[in-house]
Amino acid sequence: MKLRLTRAQEELRDSLRAFLDAELPPEHEEGPESAEWAPDEEYEWIRAFNRRMGAAGWLVPHWPVEYGGRGLGILEQVIVREELAYRRAPLINPNGLSMLGPILMKEGTEEQKALHLPGIASGDVIWAQGYSEPNAGSDLAALQMRAERDGDEYVLNGQKTWTSSGMRAQWMFLLARTSKEKRRQEGITFLLVDMRTPGIEVRPIASMTGTVTFAEEFFTDVRVPIENRVGEEGDGWRVGKSLLSFERSNIARAARERRILDDLIAYCRTQAGTLRDPLADPIARSELGRMIERVEVGRAICYRVAAMQAEGHVPPHMASISKLYHSEFAAELVDVGSRLLGEYGNVMPGDPHCLARGQFSLGVMKQLLHKIGAGTSEIQRDIIAQTGAQLPKSAR
Ligand SMILES: Cc1cc2nc3c(=O)[nH]c(=O)nc-3n(C[C@H](O)[C@H](O)[C@H](O)COP(=O)(O)OP(=O)(O)OC[C@H]3O[C@@H](n4cnc5c(N)ncnc54)[C@H](O)[C@@H]3O)c2cc1C
Numbered sequence: 151m152k153l154r155l156t157r158a159q160e161e162l163r164d165s166l167r168a169f170l171d172a173e174l175p176p177e178h179e180e181g182p183e184s185a186e187w188a189p190d191e192e193y194e195w196i197r198a199f200n201r202r203m204g205a206a207g208w209l210v211p212h213w214p215v216e217y218g219g220r221g222l223g224i225l226e227q228v229i230v231r232e233e234l235a236y237r238r239a240p241l242i243n244p245n246g247l248s249m250l251g252p253i254l255m256k257e258g259t260e261e262q263k264a265l266h267l268p269g270i271a272s273g274d275v276i277w278a279q280g281y282s283e284p285n286a287g288s289d290l291a292a293l294q295m296r297a298e299r300d301g302d303e304y305v306l307n308g309q310k311t312w313t314s315s316g317m318r319a320q321w322m323f324l325l326a327r328t329s330k331e332k333r334r335q336e337g338i339t340f341l342l343v344d345m346r347t348p349g350i351e352v353r354p355i356a357s358m359t360g361t362v363t364f365a366e367e368f369f370t371d372v373r374v375p376i377e378n379r380v381g382e383e384g385d386g387w388r389v390g391k392s393l394l395s396f397e398r399s400n401i402a403r404a405a406r407e408r409r410i411l412d413d414l415i416a417y418c419r420t421q422a423g424t425l426r427d428p429l430a431d432p433i434a435r436s437e438l439g440r441m442i443e444r445v446e447v448g449r450a451i452c453y454r455v456a457a458m459q460a461e462g463h464v465p466p467h468m469a470s471i472s473k474l475y476h477s478e479f480a481a482e483l484v485d486v487g488s489r490l491l492g493e494y495g496n497v498m499p500g501d502p503h504c505l506a507r508g509q510f511s512l513g514v515m516k517q518l519l520h521k522i523g524a525g526t527s528e529i530q531r532d533i534i535a536q537t538g539a540q541l542p543k544s545a546r
Pocket of ligand 1: 278279280281282283284286287288289311312313314315518519520522523524525526527528529532544
């Protein structure tokens, strides 16, 4: 495994840096709240910025040229994602870019690819992921949304919840039950749904930070044409799970952590010589040293996973180790940061005494999200135990 970038990879990164210098003013860098939750006016700016990134080929550089990419490799994509995240470039369509796009390339019909991939690559069409239901989260196979066949259509009834981008997405990919089988994982089908179809009601779910962060959707006799099915009827569990095998390195998270730590160190330097100088405190220095070590370990894990992916295979426990590491470390980092900021550590954005854009105060509130979204830490540990140590399957 080579640990140094090639000349071509360095040039790629430099050209992205030049693009971001020109196109991303500091006031539009992604704040501690995710870009997809931004207020309307800011969101419109972010959409336009995403379209400019799409036009310049920065959204999906690793996709084949015919689908709107540049035909580059996994490691180049990792370099681009790392730079984008470190610069806090706001991306608003992770579900389309990292989940649906790769699934369609692998499993979709030519018509589905032609219809949907260009809109993702250009930054025009936003997708939501409709997996979770009120009684199906970690235990996803418990999902109950029904899709009954009626001629050339499926008729959907049921509910989805905790949908990121749910208030803004134009399309949703979802899992629904097309038949009742003995094994709960059977009889599930993967469908693409235009969210403007009659019978869909989208309701916002507000979070404790005050912003609307999720949506829940109610489906009543929603008609979806069969050509919107990806894979065979009843094969949705396999299709739906395969999306987990695409974006595995977690490099964006590692880059965000590095940036947060750099901001924290920069803040500490501004306090040099004052009575509150954290760098004069041996305990604070030791905490910072530990954070620097953890950032380096986290980045190394991401590059290891990416190198495995480039070679064609990532064992499931490696991707879970990366997810688990970054979810837990992100929480630790904001906790250390808020303590080093002292009495200002919990001051929220909007208050004149708020420091570091509120990324530590809000981060402490939000840290739990990372440990739940995309599979909870408990589930990741279970996967690691099962596939990393070849333990028997759990009852899950
Ligand atoms: C930031 C964020 C974004 C999200 N975005 C989306 C989205 O876009 N689309 C979507 O469909 N969903 C989304 N979700 C939902 C997410 O997938 C679920 O929250 C997650 O799968 C957990 O399911 P649950 O909330 O029902 O909790 P539960 O599954 O009920 O879990 C509750 C607790 O029990 C533990 N637990 C459950 N089973 C086991 C077990 N077998 N062993 C040990 N412990 C266990 C869990 O770890 C957890 O601590 C998002 C969630 C978050 C936080």
